[in-house]
Amino acid sequence: VRARHAERLRAARNPRYPTRLLHHRLEDSKGRLVAIISVTPRDASLDQSMTLEVSGVKPETHVQLRLRNHTLKAEASATYAAADNGTVNVATQAPVEGDYEGIDAAGLFWSARFDAGADAATMITALSRLDPLTYTATAIVDGVETARLDFSRTLLPPRIVRTPIREGRLRGTLFAAEGASHCQAVIVLGGSDGGDLYTWVAALLAANGFVALSLAYFGSNDLPKTLIEIPVEYFVEAVNWHKARPEAGEVA
Numbered sequence: 001v002r003a004r005h006a007e008r009l010r011a012a013r014n015p016r017y018p019t020r021l022l023h024h025r026l027e028d029s030k031g032r033l034v035a036i037i038s039v040t041p042r043d044a045s046l047d048q049s050m051t052l053e054v055s056g057v058k059p060e061t062h063v064q065l066r067l068r069n070h071t072l073k074a075e076a077s078a079t080y081a082a083a084d085n086g087t088v089n090v091a092t093q094a095p096v097e098g099d100y101e102g103i104d105a106a107g108l109f110w111s112a113r114f115d116a117g118a119d120a121a122t123m124i125t126a127l128s129r130l131d132p133l134t135y136t137a138t139a140i141v142d143g144v145e146t147a148r149l150d151f152s153r154t155l156l157p158p159r160i161v162r163t164p165i166r167e168g169r170l171r172g173t174l175f176a177a178e179g180a181s182h183c184q185a186v187i188v189l190g191g192s193d194g195g196d197l198y199t200w201v202a203a204l205l206a207a208n209g210f211v212a213l214s215l216a217y218f219g220s221n222d223l224p225k226t227l228i229e230i231p232v233e234y235f236v237e238a239v240n241w242h243k244a245r246p247e248a249g250e251v252a
């Protein structure tokens with residue numbers, strides 16, 4: 001590890017089972033522990049479970065973890081008591097206080113509160129762009145920021161093909177894995193937002209083996225401007241079109 005002063009990485013081992021590696025700890029040149037934040041996996045899709053962990057703190061120390069979602073302009077925090085091995089693992093430990101309660105690996109993600117001016121509507125618009133969500137996790141001990149980690153979560157996983165659809169009166173976006181054939185098919189519909197805003201849902205479904213059509217039915221391109229008297233036949237046409245695709249099998 002490069003720093004202004006010499007640091008060394010040591011493996012901490014279970015005293016009862018000397019060959020079993022528990023975690024790694026970072027020490028500075030004076031033998032003092034240096035806090036480290038890790039996230040596993042480092043870059044995952046939005047629907048994959050992630051685990052945040054802090055290591056290199058003294059047992060029973062109260063550690064505040066703050067998670068900032070830069071893309072959605074939202075933030076959550078919680079305070080945990082470090083375990084006997086000097087770690088905090090949000091997947092196995094409940095916070096002593098904070099924005100959520102109980103043991104929940106995703107607690108800091110779903111409990112985030114929007115900044116002023118951001119809300120569910122701006123969140124959906126941001127997600128529809130399919131750009132990766134960027135985060136910063138910060139560990140604070142005794143009021144001092146001791147570690148920070150930047151990471152991201154993807155909305156359009158690798159090997160998922162995005163195809164804009166403009167056939168007949170149908171408007172939307174099709175998502176399927178490269179080379180997909182006869183997969184179970186799903187049509188994703190938004191609500192009163194209008195437009196083609198739920199592409200991110202379709203993209204994640206495609207990453208899990210479906211061929212998904214995010215279907216716009218008003219408020220987009222040359223579709224009706226408002227949610228008034230939308231013909232049911234439009235959706236029947238979408239189902240029949242989807243069934244005829246080589247990627248698709250049965251439509252749900």
